[in-house]
Amino acid sequence: MNADQLRSLIRELIKTELEEANVVGTGTSITVGSSEAYATPMAFRKKGKKAKNRGLEQAKRLGYIPVKK
Numbered sequence: 001m002n003a004d005q006l007r008s009l010i011r012e013l014i015k016t017e018l019e020e021a022n023v024v025g026t027g028t029s030i031t032v033g034s035s036e037a038y039a040t041p042m043a044f045r046k047k048g049k050k051a052k053n054r055g056l057e058q059a060k061r062l063g064y065i066p067v068k069k
Contacts, residue, residue: 056066 059066
């Protein structure tokens, strides 16, 4: 096997891998299955509980001062 054959083989493998990666997708979509009950943001929250601003809480822990707009 010479260098040209090796290059063509590597290019062919890269093309097939890229095609498979494009077909698979990014994996960021939500799959809800047969019900959309768990696709809501309040699905696992207790009744009467307010959503926490976790970014603000973490910033306060790190010593940053929140600024109101």
